[in-house]
Amino acid sequence: MLLTPEEIKQQTRQLWHTCFPNDSEDFLDLYFEDRYTDQRNVTIRKNAKVVAATQVLPFKFHFAGHFIPVGYVSGLCTAPKQRGKGYATQALKEAHRKMYDEGALISFLIPGDEHLRKFYESEDHGAYYTATHRLAIDVTPDGTIKSKSNPNLKIDIQAEYEWGRDLWTYYNTFGGRHPYEIKLDEDAFFAAIQTHDLNDGLVIVARRRGKIVGFCLAIREGKPLKSGKRSAKTFQGCIRFLLTTDEQIMQQLQARAFQLLDVKEMVMVGGCPARGFKGAEPYAMARIINVEKFLTFIGRLYPGLQLHVGIQNDHDIPENNGFYQLIDGRLHITDQKPDSITTPGGLAAVFLAAQPVLMPMLLDD
Numbered sequence: 001m002l003l004t005p006e007e008i009k010q011q012t013r014q015l016w017h018t019c020f021p022n023d024s025e026d027f028l029d030l031y032f033e034d035r036y037t038d039q040r041n042v043t044i045r046k047n048a049k050v051v052a053a054t055q056v057l058p059f060k061f062h063f064a065g066h067f068i069p070v071g072y073v074s075g076l077c078t079a080p081k082q083r084g085k086g087y088a089t090q091a092l093k094e095a096h097r098k099m100y101d102e103g104a105l106i107s108f109l110i111p112g113d114e115h116l117r118k119f120y121e122s123e124d125h126g127a128y129y130t131a132t133h134r135l136a137i138d139v140t141p142d143g144t145i146k147s148k149s150n151p152n153l154k155i156d157i158q159a160e161y162e163w164g165r166d167l168w169t170y171y172n173t174f175g176g177r178h179p180y181e182i183k184l185d186e187d188a189f190f191a192a193i194q195t196h197d198l199n200d201g202l203v204i205v206a207r208r209r210g211k212i213v214g215f216c217l218a219i220r221e222g223k224p225l226k227s228g229k230r231s232a233k234t235f236q237g238c239i240r241f242l243l244t245t246d247e248q249i250m251q252q253l254q255a256r257a258f259q260l261l262d263v264k265e266m267v268m269v270g271g272c273p274a275r276g277f278k279g280a281e282p283y284a285m286a287r288i289i290n291v292e293k294f295l296t297f298i299g300r301l302y303p304g305l306q307l308h309v310g311i312q313n314d315h316d317i318p319e320n321n322g323f324y325q326l327i328d329g330r331l332h333i334t335d336q337k338p339d340s341i342t343t344p345g346g347l348a349a350v351f352l353a354a355q356p357v358l359m360p361m362l363l364d365d
Contacts (some may be wrong), residue, residue, distance in 0.1 A: 003104050004047055005038045011050035012041055019077035021241050031363065034191045034268050035074075042095045044087045052078040052087035055310040059299070060183040061106065062078040062176055064301055067183065071099040071289065074107040092126055095318040096289060105294045106348060108182075110284050110362065120285050121345070125314045128285035129345030132357035135280045139239065141258035155213065155249060157256040159202040165203065165276055170212040175243050180271075192361035193217075196240070200273040202260055206249050214244025217361070218257040237266040241360045291320040296331045298351070304330030308338040311347060320344055347352040 003011070012302040013032050016023070036055060053105055054076040061070040073095055099107055108130065111117040120128040160167075168186050176183030184192065193203060201219035205212060217240045226342045243252050259268055272280050288294050291311050298305065307326040313321040325332040342350070 001141075003017060003045065003050075007188040008038065008043060008045075008050060012036075012043060012053045013052055015053055015079060016081065016359055020075075024198065027195060028280075030191060030194055030198070031075075033059055034187055034194075035363070042091050044094075046082070046092050049079075052091045053077075053083040054091050055056045055097050057103065058102070059108075059188070060176070060238065062178060062181045062183055063297075064179050066297075066301065068105050068297060068333065069103050070182075070361070071102070072108040072182075073107060089124055091116075094315045096126060096287075099289045100317050103293075104289045105297065106286055106290050108284050108359065112358075117282065123315060123336045123343065126287050126316060127313060128287045129343070129349040130174050130274070130282045130284075130285035130346075131312050131349050131352035132284040132359060133272050133274050133277070133280040134269055134283045135277050136238070136269050137188050139190060139237075139254045139258075139266040139268050140339055141266070142254050154192040155206050155208055155252060157204060157206045158250060159260050160205045161203070163190065163195070163203065166212055167193070167203075167215065169242060169254040170215065175360075178353045178356075180352065181293070182360065182362070184361060185203050189361070192363065196361075200297075201240070204253060204257055204258070204260060206253055206256075208246065213246065214249045214253055216242035216253045216257060218261060219310075220263060221263045235261075235263050237263040239266065239268040242268065249352075268320055273356055273360040274353045277281035284357070285345070287344040287351055288320070289317065289344070291322075291324065291344065291347065292331065294332070294347075295324055295326060299326045299329045300330050308336075308340065309350075310341040311344060311346065312341055314344050317344075318355070357358070 007104045009032065013028055017028060021044055035057065036355055040055045040057060042056060043050045044055050055074045057072040057074050059070050066252060076088060076091060096107060109120065111120055117130065119125055160336045168189055171189055196203065196217050196219070199219065201217055204216050207213040219238050219240065220235045221238050222235060239254065239257055242253055244253065254266065274280070305326055312321050323334045323336060323338055325334050
């Protein structure tokens with residue numbers, strides 16, 4: 001029995017609801033109307049039933065001043081009664097092949113817990129590597145709401161609950177410019193804003209004479225505190241994303257977030273390298289999808305880089321397995337075995353683990 005695209009969509013949605021019961025119906029409405037498409041969905045079906053599914057979301061990644069195509073693995077899930085049969089492995093394999101055929105260079109994903117992180121590290125599941133870390137930095141409530149260029153000109157900073165295209169235009173103009181950062185398209189941007197709102201977060205916008213000069217996404221989070229035998233619950237604020245070109249406005253947005261969230265403690269979350277930062281937590285994982293194209297890009301980007309590396313055990317994209325040499329910016333595929341042998345995830349880590357990679361406003365945050 002063949003399933004129609006609408007039947008596949010509804011079964012995929014029901015499977016998501018079963019596997020991720022904490023996600024609200026409002027979120028599912030948003031995701032399956034604004035982010036899901038038939039072309040992005042990868043399913044494993046048995047007897048006209050979707051038993052495993054994932055979505056491959058395309059993004060641009062700003063890599064050292066250049067945008068490259070990447071994919072993001074979202075919502076991988078298997079029906080509870082069908083687990084242990086290799087269906088998730090098969091769905092991931094098809095997702096990786098899909099990205100390869102569509103020209104993506106890197107695949108990213110965010111594991112839900114450390115058990116899943118180990119799952120994705122396996123060569124049977126893509127040989128991913130934890131290539132990005134995040135650090136929560138304490139924020140102090142200082143800053144006066146004045147213009148840097150004109151101290152007598154006040155900046156209006158308020159929480160806004162309706163978002164026009166001027167917010168997207170500001171992000172599209174100034175966002176995604178960090179040397180290693182995911183850049184959202186318009187649909188993904190507004191889906192992220194709406195998801196943040198569904199979770200009772202605030203979209204705080206700074207305007208000068210009505211024109212946007214910065215904004216941030218802030219949310220109040222529960223933080224349990226214990227005092228003797230009694231436990232109490234207070235709250236801290238978290239700024240999940242902040243964008244402005246003015247350092248003073250950044251401070252003013254932070255100060256306004258304290259006021260609007262009515263908290264005494266605030267942290268701001270950002271990317272950081274894997275080493276050298278106390279309190280850094282593992283975040284997104286990555287693997288190279290097309291090794292030849294990726295290393296060709298690296299050769300053009302760093303023509304002085306000399307590299308001899310081997311890729312092995314890529315079960316999903318065996319074309320990647322082999323020995324590669326970068327010499328004077330040109331890539332050579334060779335029979336000479338190098339001293340360094342790694343996996344597609346290990347190669348991603350070589351170029352990303354030491355960088356403060358930013359992956360803002362993704363729906364798995």
